[in-house]
Amino acid sequence: MQDNKILIVDDESFNLDLLEFSLVELTDIETIRAENGYEALQIVGERSIDLIILDISMPQMDGLQVLTHLKADEELKYIPVIVVTAQNEERYKALEIGAEDFLSKPIDVIELRLKVNNLLKLKKYNDLQRFFNERLEEEIAKKERQLTRFAKMQQELSLAREIQQSLLPKEFPHYPDLEVFGKCEQASEVGGDYFDIFETECGNYTVIVMADVSGHGFASALIAMQFRTLVHTELMNSSHSLSESVERINNIFSNDNRDSSMFITALFLRFDHRRRVMESVNAGHYDPIGHPTMKHISGIPLGIQAGMPYHALETSFGPESSILLYTDGIIEGENADGEMFGDRIYKIFEASNHLDAKSQVTAITQAFNEFIDEEQIDDVTLLILKGKGSEA
Known part of the structure; x- marks a missing residue:
């Protein structure tokens, strides 16, 4: 079975290590690290990502800017995002932009694992639904083109x-x-x-x-x-x-x-x-x-x-x-x-x-x-x- 790829984004190496260690007990998981927003966007543009855990407070490009870019993209907007923040105002703003969930600092490891598991299941279901919708749309379009030839x-x-x-x-x-x-x-x-x-x-x-x-x-x-x-x-x-x-x-x-x-x-x-x-x-x-x-x-x-x-x-x-x-x-x-x-x-x-x-x-x-x-x-x-x- 192919591993679920989780991108963790934080400018602090200690926080990346903590997130990676917290997820190690989950099965079929591969973690990918990004130390800033620019690197995160480059990774999602090159690789297939199933879930993103995104810190809000980062220099240069913060998490809200990264999230805005993701949710504005027709392909990337389907990747579920968990934002990490200690500020209520940042949390509300992230949810308004389109984040699927949030974690408050300091991170509760059990809560992290539960939310990751739930969103990975939701991602698989949504991917399957999109696949069948696309297949049905293709078949309908094909048959409709045939139907126009009949008088x-x-x-x-x-x-x-x-x-x-x-x-x-x-x-x-x-x-x-x-x-x-x-x-x-x-x-x-x-x-x-x-x-x-x-x-x-x-x-x-x-x-x-x-x-x-x-x-x-x-x-x-x-x-x-x-x-x-x-x-x-x-x-x-x-x-x-x-x-x-x-x-x-x-x-x-x-x-x-x-x-x-x-x-x-x-x-x-x-x-x-x-x-x-x-x-x-x-x-x-x-x-x-x-x-x-x-x-x-x-x-x-x-x-x-x-x-x-x-x-x-x-x-x-x-x-x-x-x-x-x-x-x-x-x-x-x-x-x-x-x-x-x-x-x-x-x-x-x-x-x-x-x-x-x-x-x-x-x-x-x-x-x-x-x-x-x-x-x-x-x-x-x-x-x-x-x-x-x-x-x-």
């Missing part, structure tokens, strides 16, 4: 359909202990249905995601694309628990889409091939059909509120296990008499459960299409998981 609404829907299709797996993985197959039938108005299957970096887990972005058309497809990138970033590494990863996904997505009314319902599953255990988290989605113990404490949909908790469920998933993941398009599909497909999906799943995953998806889709007997108004997305092999 008709049908062309926009066609692009949304292409985006949605590009998010879906091109082929399904083959495992000795797990069979997977899914299908997404797009409606005339493209929705935001999305599913994905991928292995974690260590190769011990397979991640399965079923999601439904609110709304229809180009905006939903774009949000689904952002969501897929975020899911892969967070879940490709299996070092965090599934519930922690989902909470991080929700926090980032909620903050990035603060000005939007869009949200995502999602079901996250992570299959442990070594233990044959399925870990799952439900974020406002439908529980799977087929496994009686897979009943979740459902969290709220993603993107509504940051900081919400999500709870994981562990379920044994052996050779006889079989579950169906789906979106609302299939159960809310209506026939000519206004009847919804609804609970019929349970009976059809049970009746076709002797089939392999691909044949079972085909059987359920065919039964649905025969029932509605007209053009569907929402995407119909199904994903079936079946245990294979023999018990370990």
Whole structure:
């Protein structure tokens, strides 16, 4: 892991030694010294700095002048600054300019360490948020440039359909202990249905995601694309628990889409091939059909509120296990008499459960299409998981 770089600025060598010694117990820290304001500005212009501890009382260029320069720069203004002073008036002035925190002289070492840790965490979070905001802005700008070439609404829907299709797996993985197959039938108005299957970096887990972005058309497809990138970033590494990863996904997505009314319902599953255990988290989605113990404490949909908790469920998933993941398009599909497909999906799943995953998806889709007997108004997305092999 790369060390956090802390720039300490003071014209007194004794104070620099004291600050450096006080921070030595913190992990993943590299301290860089500057003995005056000019040297400090030169360092931040040449190196990537994560935090600055800045003394106010210095000759030539004092700390307030350094702080003013930092906060006026579009790149440097994001570096958190702790000012050190014994004067209340200087403290108030520094906070007014934009300092994130302050320390009073003489410095309390415990207070110093706590404030450094808190601001380093805040810096990492803000950097991550800026990264995803920039990525989203780039993607939006790219798609908007494409959109200007289309003269008709049908062309926009066609692009949304292409985006949605590009998010879906091109082929399904083959495992000795797990069979997977899914299908997404797009409606005339493209929705935001999305599913994905991928292995974690260590190769011990397979991640399965079923999601439904609110709304229809180009905006939903774009949000689904952002969501897929975020899911892969967070879940490709299996070092965090599934519930922690989902909470991080929700926090980032909620903050990035603060000005939007869009949200995502999602079901996250992570299959442990070594233990044959399925870990799952439900974020406002439908529980799977087929496994009686897979009943979740459902969290709220993603993107509504940051900081919400999500709870994981562990379920044994052996050779006889079989579950169906789906979106609302299939159960809310209506026939000519206004009847919804609804609970019929349970009976059809049970009746076709002797089939392999691909044949079972085909059987359920065919039964649905025969029932509605007209053009569907929402995407119909199904994903079936079946245990294979023999018990370990």
